[in-house]
Amino acid sequence: SFAAAAFFPALVLGVFWKRASKWGAVLGMVAGLGITVYYMVVNQAWLRGIFGVTQPVDLWFGILPISAGVFGVPLGVAAARWKDRWPDNLVRAIAIVAALFGPMPGSVAMEDPGYPDARNAFLIAGNRVLPVPVVEAGLQVDNLPPQTKLVYTTPSYQFPTSVTLTQDRRHALLDRAEAGGFVILEDEYEAELRNPDRLPALRALDRNERVIHVGSFSKTLSPGLRLGFMVAHPDIIREARAIRVVQFRHVPTVVQEAAAIFIAKGYFDSHLRALDAELGARREAMRTAVARHLPEFQIGPSRGGTALWLQGPAGFDVARFKHALLEHGVIVDSGEVFYQDGIAHGCLRLAFAAVPADRIAEGVAEMARALQG
The missing domain is CATH 3.40.640.10 (Type I PLP-dependent aspartate aminotransferase-like (Major domain))
Known part of the structure; x- marks a missing residue:
């Protein structure tokens, strides 16, 4: 035992907690949430930790x-x-x-x-x-x-x-x-x-x-x-x-304290609603762009998540395509890292969690140009 x-x-388990004087600004940029809310929550947790009044x-x-x-x-x-x-x-x-x-x-x-x-x-x-x-x-x-x-x-x-x-x-x-x-x-x-x-x-x-x-x-x-x-x-x-x-x-208890306050005050629930709406818009933008610019690719059946799984046409060279995409400033996950045999099987994973909805079509269009070139 x-x-x-x-x-x-x-x-x-470990939490990376970057020291900075403007906690709200740092976390707000990382998470994409309101700076004011983050500053309030983290500042409250920090003060509780300093004065020994944590939960x-x-x-x-x-x-x-x-x-x-x-x-x-x-x-x-x-x-x-x-x-x-x-x-x-x-x-x-x-x-x-x-x-x-x-x-x-x-x-x-x-x-x-x-x-x-x-x-x-x-x-x-x-x-x-x-x-x-x-x-x-x-x-x-x-x-x-x-x-x-x-x-x-x-x-x-x-x-x-x-x-x-x-x-x-x-x-x-x-x-x-x-x-x-x-x-x-x-x-x-x-x-x-x-x-x-x-x-x-x-x-x-x-x-x-x-x-x-x-x-x-x-x-x-x-x-x-x-x-x-x-x-x-x-x-x-x-x-x-x-x-x-x-x-x-x-992990420092101040990190847990901040998370507990954020959840208890209902901020997490409201954030999830906004996040779901934004991810839904990005997912739809990605599906629409792939259908328009890459019609030869089959889109996986998922209706949620933060990425699309694509199956390329017969004979599709994933490694060559991925290399060409880098020259066009587009990064994708190719299938070989996910399959245990180390073969891509003609598959790509397109993540959209960090890509604004209005930039997705542009990126997929670049993929189409790389495929044609």
């Missing part, structure tokens, strides 16, 4: 209002005890889970194409990673390899295709986990974003404590915060935090 050797508790904190679990229930509620993830929750950084949470399962026999089954950082985390920790195909309905549950010990999945917006795992497949995956005795790592990196096809999280459907649920504020609030969360059985939380304290100690 990792926990048996831990003398100090773990709190949350109740337990070094094992973080700011109690955060741990008690602000995470995961929209997807129905409600822990009966606040100790089932743990403020966390998403990528580091995956790495810690990978470390927990590394010494165990069996394989990690992972979506293919899938999130390369997660795959690398599992491999570095000594896990054997086996690919499982993804189709329009999500992970092909029937193709899970024998002797699976853990399944990694991104059900709401599969990374990178952005397809949604159907309700039937969610139940099938949970049934397979119970029958096969394996654990599911549910990565909901964009779950708070609006999804017309939104379904309950696997953790919300889980009746047998087979699901570890992790999420993040990186897509919805600010990538610079590096703040997310984990919801799991208390035994898993205990083991995970024991690894955490040895590696990273804890």
Whole structure:
């Protein structure tokens, strides 16, 4: 047990917090939110930290209002005890889970194409990673390899295709986990974003404590915060935090305090509404531009998320196209980084989270010119 050797508790995984005199301005530019609101929230948290009047904190679990229930509620993830929750950084949470399962026999089954950082985390920790195909309905549950010990999945917006795992497949995956005795790592990196096809999280459907649920504020609030969360059985939380304290100690409580204030005052909900509207406009602009300028490309079926997954025509040379795009000032993610075999399979991922809606058509038009040249 990792926990048996831990003398100090773990709190949350790392948050990058840049020192600056104008906190509101820095965070406002990073997150694209109102500077006044950010200045007020962060300044309040900072002053509380200086004068020792922060909210109740337990070094094992973080700011109690955060741990008690602000995470995961929209997807129905409600822990009966606040100790089932743990403020966390998403990528580091995956790495810690990978470390927990590394010494165990069996394989990690992972979506293919899938999130390369997660795959690398599992491999570095000594896990054997086996690919499982993804189709329009999500992970092909029937193709899970024998002797699976853990399944990694991104059900709401599969990374990178952005397809949604159907309700039937969610139940099938949970049934397979119970029958096969394996654990599911549910990565909901964009779950708070609006999804017309939104379904309950696997953790919300889980009746047998087979699901570890992790999420993040990186897509919805600010990538610079590096703040997310984990919801799991208390035994898993205990083991995970024991690894955490040895590696990273804890994040400054002022960061958690600022997040707690921002959520408690309702700013996060109003921000999400504005964010959903803006991302919806960018998504529609991207779809329209691709249909107009790149009609030979097939757009993936997703209706949400922050990127489009494109399938090129037969014989499409992704590497050559990507190199040509750089000369036109356009950067895309090509498929080889997502597939475990290192082959692009004619696929591209176009992200639009950082691109204004009125600039998207221009960028896609440049892609068309690069393709013709």
